[in-house]
Amino acid sequence: MYLVTGATGLIGRPLVEALLSEGAEIRAVTRSPEDATFPAGVEAVAPEAIRRALRGARGLFVHPRAAKDDTDKLLRLAAEEGVRKVVVMSAINVDDHPDHQPSRFNGDRNAEVERAVTERALPWVAVRPSSFAMNTLAMWRGQLALGDTVRGPYAGFAEAVIHERDVAEVIARALVDDSLLGRRIAITGPEALRLDEMVPIIGAVIGRPLRFEEVPAEMAAQGMLRNGLDERFVHALMARYQREMERPATVTTEIETILGRPARTFATWVADHAGAWS
Template identity: 60%
Template sequence: MILITGATGTVGRPLVELLKSREITVRAVSRSADGALPAGVEPVIADLARPESLAPALEGVSTLFVHPRAVGESAGKLLAMAAEQGVRRVVVLSAINVDDDPAYQPSRQNGDRNKEVEDAVTGSELPWVAVRSSTFAVNAIGMFGAQVRAGDVVRGPYANFAESSIHEADLAAVIAHALLHDDLDGRRIPVTGPQSLTHEEQVAVIGTVLGRSLTFVEVPAEAAAEGLVARGIPGAFVTALMARYARGAGQPAEVTDQVERILGRPARTFADWVGDHTHAFLRDTASPA
């Protein structure tokens, strides 16, 4: 039995689906019953701010997946409970920039505590694997989706800031391998997509996959920040994000071959990801061509 926290999110959902497709018994934890799960997956509704609420669900579990956003500050208590219940392995999702200065990690402004959760897992008495992910490719929907749906010009800051975005299906497959096998135990594994692409290059790839000619127009960081805040994105996050872009502008993103090494096949490209998510970029029918 494998227990998955954050089971209905960007990573948890494809992970649950992949494990179920391999006929693995899965117990899927979420905060509410809103997210549909594959048939045969056992749903568990729990508030992980109160990890004791998960105690009954740990019975009979051999392996635990810890999602840092779902578990947060409760990681230490959850790991202690897991050990008491006989869990034999734990895999944690972390971030490729987890060792950077916290001020350089915008996600912390949204409550993520990747470092603290990873430390709780690696400091536990259980065999562990830490999967340190690069930026999720799905973030491109929030960055570019609305503008691509509305027209052929995408405006944004730092045209030459690069990411090595990873397809969520590849990330789920790496995590599944770590859950099912022990060859990665004790490792902190940086996983990325196979390419470093700038914002401008990502928009060009989206256009190519859609069969459209898209143009990226760089705008000043201050104007971009004002626009994000106007859309309701917290100012502290926006400030940290723009600072991250400024520090990394003009530099290639880190690219690793860990996905291919672990899965025995090449990582999916950003174009592959766009092809799997074209619905997010289709033109708004109410918008002018």
Template identity: 50%
Template sequence: MSLSAALRRREYMILITGASGTVGRPLVELLVDAGVKVRAVARNPAGLPRIVEVVDEPVLEGVTGLFTNPRAVGDTIDGLLAESRAAGVRRVVTLSAANVDDDLEDQPSRFRGDRNREVERAVTASGLDWVALRPNMFAANAFGLWAEQIRRGDVVHGPHARATSAPIHERDIAEVAVRALLDDDLLGTRPVLTGPESLTQEQQVQGIGAAIGRDLTYREVPPEAARQAMLGRGFPTGFVDGLLGIQARSVGVPAVITDEVRRILGRPALSFARWAADNAYVFRSMP
């Protein structure tokens, strides 16, 4: 980075909502590494860089750019954007989703609090400079789906072993978000971000096994049995039904892959194998 670019970045103040989340935490770290001042709205700030200013709710004084997480801002987005305009915020980047235009029942994360459609529409109509990031399936979904079973043993029970997705590493989303917040090339766009390869659920579980040095097996169970098991673990009904529907329709169909991560970052998207290696500690047996 040139001296002039470094000085310009010191003039930024970025407010991150959902700063302790899957994307928010690496985004905060990357911005700090880039020499940018960060104010973080976080429920669990433990582990965030000490230089970060942590707040309980959005504080917009001095903020130049805003990152919105749809689960964190929810129904407050219109008020937040109005306050941002009044405070002189110039740019807003929102986390959205590749399926944001699908029928609502086919957006499982909605039933866990994500308001991707409402937040993206509000952001793009805000009058601020904007970017809407549309990632597909997060690789981190493997935590909730499989980590508990893998810690207990070498067999993962689940539906639709041949269901496909192109899971994306959360660091790729965060790095693209940094570009969206600090540079102008993505303004007014909705890039769809995916991982670099189409993988079945069976292949993903085997990839986690390779990362932790164990031979894992994905054992397919009937969808209704999987449904009841997920409901028993506390997943919302709409989430379970939406996810199972998506999986069923993807069986034997290669997942859509875009080249947006490579185009924006100048390098290939990180592989699922890399993600599994980065997060192997989550899946290892408990002592």
């Protein structure tokens, strides 16, 4: 039996599916268990029933956004109920200075949640994914609803974005495979792509002649602020683009090593979400 927090989210859903494919029984934590539509073999539980849900669980997945301020309580209960292993997701930049982690200004506390897990006596694995490919939808879908050009800063900024299913499958393997215990595992997509390379890939998959047009960073930042994004987040994001333009993007082969197959490409991710771009 495995307990999954954040079970209805971007990672939780495919994690449940990945664990089911491993033949596992699952308890899935969700705020609205009565509305959950999980497959057979998955028991939906409310956060208020977390102690009962932990009983008999071999492993626990800690999602940083789901656990957040309740992480210490969750881990204490896990230890009391005899949970044998904890897998936590954080981020590939979790060791960077806090000011260099834009997501912190949106409320993420990856470092604190990972530290809470790794400093406990329970055996653990920390999975550290790169930026999710899904972020491109938030960045560009609105512009592509108006035309075939994406305008943004730092066209040459490159990163190896990752498919959420790859993240989920690595977490599932970490839960069922004790050989990964005690590791902080950085996982990425299979190749680093520039922003002005990613947009044409989207176009090729969905059948549109898309292109990226670079605009000054200040102009892009003002547009983000007008759209309601937090000012601190926007400035940290622009600083990250500028700073990381000067160094090679991180690309790891951990997904292939752990899962026995290459990481899914960005084009594969776009194809899996083709309907979301229309």
